[in-house]
Amino acid sequence: MQILFVADPLESFVIYKDSTFAMMREAQRRGHQIVACEPGSMSWESGGKVTARVRFITLTGDKKQWFDETEARSMALAEFDAVVMRKDPPFDSEYFYATHLLSQAEREGAKVFNKPQALREHPEKLAIMEFAHFISPTLVTRTAQDIRAFHAQHQDIILKPLDGMGGMGIFRVGPDGRNLGSIIETLNRGGATSVMVQKFLPDIVQGDKRVLIIGGKPVPYCLARIPQGNEVRGNLAAGGKGVAQPLSNEDKAIAETIGAKLVQRGLLLIGLDVIGHNVTEINVTSPTCFQEIHDQTGCDVAALFVDALELAARA
Known part of the structure; x- marks a missing residue:
C-alpha cells in the first residue's frame, strides 16, 4: 500500500517516542510505501480534487538522519490506499479546515483515518459528555459565576482550556479558593472562551x-x-x-x-x-x-x- 501520513513537519519528530514514527516504521517493515505531508500543503480547486505536495520517504534506521526523501510532488489524496491524519493538537481553525479538505478527499474516493467528520464531532475534552456515566463531576461554561458555584460545591477542582494539549493551561484550585478569580479571568477571557472544570481526583x-x-x-x-x-x-x-x-x-x-x-x-x-x-x-x-x-x-x-x-x- 501507499500510505499518506498528514502530520507535523518530519524534521520536528522526536523519533524515540513519536507514535507516528512507530506507525511509519512498522508500515515500512511490511513493505508499504511511506509518504508524508503537512496539513498546510493540502489544497483544492474547483474542477479538480484535493491535492497535496507530498514527500516520499524511506526510513533509514539512523537516529539523527532518520529518513531519506526520495521524491516530492503533488498528488491527489484519493490516489493513496490510506490517508492517516496525525496532525498534533491544538484543534484550532486551521485543523478544522483541514478536516473539511479531508472530507472532500473522501468524497473523491480517499480512505481517511481517523474519519475527518468524526474528528470534528469528537473534540477531545467535550467527547466525554456522551459517556457521562464514566466521568467525574464536570462543568463546561463561559460563566465565572458557574465556575465559582462548582468550586463551592466540590471544593477541590481542576480548570482547563478546551483546546489545550500536553497539560497546557491546567490549574488546580483547592478549598481555600486561592487565585480562582485570576485563573477564571485567564482561561475564560471575560466570558469569551469556554472552560472545562472537573472535580479533582486524588x-x-x-x-x-x-x-x-x-x-x-x-x-x-x-x-x-x-x-x-x-x-x-x-x-x-x-x-x-x-x-x-x-x-x-x-x-x-x-x-x-x-x-x-x-x-x-x-x-x-x-x-x-x-x-x-x-x-x-x-x-x-x-x-x-x-x-x-x-x-x-x-x-x-x-x-x-x-x-x-x-x-x-x-x-
Missing part, C-alpha cells in the same frame, strides 16, 4: 492512564502517567513519569464500551485518559504512547495499529 497520584483503543478493541496495556514532585499534571510533556501496566478489568470494560460505539463512526484509533474510575478525556486527533508501552512490555502497539489500518483500507 487517584491522580496513581497516574493518568492512557488507554489505547484500536479498531474498537483495547490494547492490553496502558501507560500510567504519574505526576512528579509537586506537579498536579501527569502528562509526559509536563514531566510526568510513564509506567506501563496491564489494563484493569474496569478499564478494559470502559474501553470496550466506548470503543465499540466510536469505531462505528470511523475512529480507528482512540486514546482514553482515565484517572481512577473516571474517564477525563477522549483523544482522537493523534493519540500517543505507542513506544513507551512497547518498550516496557513488548506489546507492539504499532503492529496492532497497522493490522487495523490494513483491514480498514481494504474494506
Whole structure:
C-alpha cells in the first residue's frame, strides 16, 4: 500500500517516542510505501480534487538522519490506499479546515483515518459528555459565576482550556479558593472562551492512564502517567513519569464500551485518559504512547495499529 501520513513537519519528530514514527516504521517493515505531508500543503480547486505536495520517504534506521526523501510532488489524496491524519493538537481553525479538505478527499474516493467528520464531532475534552456515566463531576461554561458555584460545591477542582494539549493551561484550585478569580479571568477571557472544570481526583497520584483503543478493541496495556514532585499534571510533556501496566478489568470494560460505539463512526484509533474510575478525556486527533508501552512490555502497539489500518483500507 501507499500510505499518506498528514502530520507535523518530519524534521520536528522526536523519533524515540513519536507514535507516528512507530506507525511509519512498522508500515515500512511490511513493505508499504511511506509518504508524508503537512496539513498546510493540502489544497483544492474547483474542477479538480484535493491535492497535496507530498514527500516520499524511506526510513533509514539512523537516529539523527532518520529518513531519506526520495521524491516530492503533488498528488491527489484519493490516489493513496490510506490517508492517516496525525496532525498534533491544538484543534484550532486551521485543523478544522483541514478536516473539511479531508472530507472532500473522501468524497473523491480517499480512505481517511481517523474519519475527518468524526474528528470534528469528537473534540477531545467535550467527547466525554456522551459517556457521562464514566466521568467525574464536570462543568463546561463561559460563566465565572458557574465556575465559582462548582468550586463551592466540590471544593477541590481542576480548570482547563478546551483546546489545550500536553497539560497546557491546567490549574488546580483547592478549598481555600486561592487565585480562582485570576485563573477564571485567564482561561475564560471575560466570558469569551469556554472552560472545562472537573472535580479533582486524588487517584491522580496513581497516574493518568492512557488507554489505547484500536479498531474498537483495547490494547492490553496502558501507560500510567504519574505526576512528579509537586506537579498536579501527569502528562509526559509536563514531566510526568510513564509506567506501563496491564489494563484493569474496569478499564478494559470502559474501553470496550466506548470503543465499540466510536469505531462505528470511523475512529480507528482512540486514546482514553482515565484517572481512577473516571474517564477525563477522549483523544482522537493523534493519540500517543505507542513506544513507551512497547518498550516496557513488548506489546507492539504499532503492529496492532497497522493490522487495523490494513483491514480498514481494504474494506
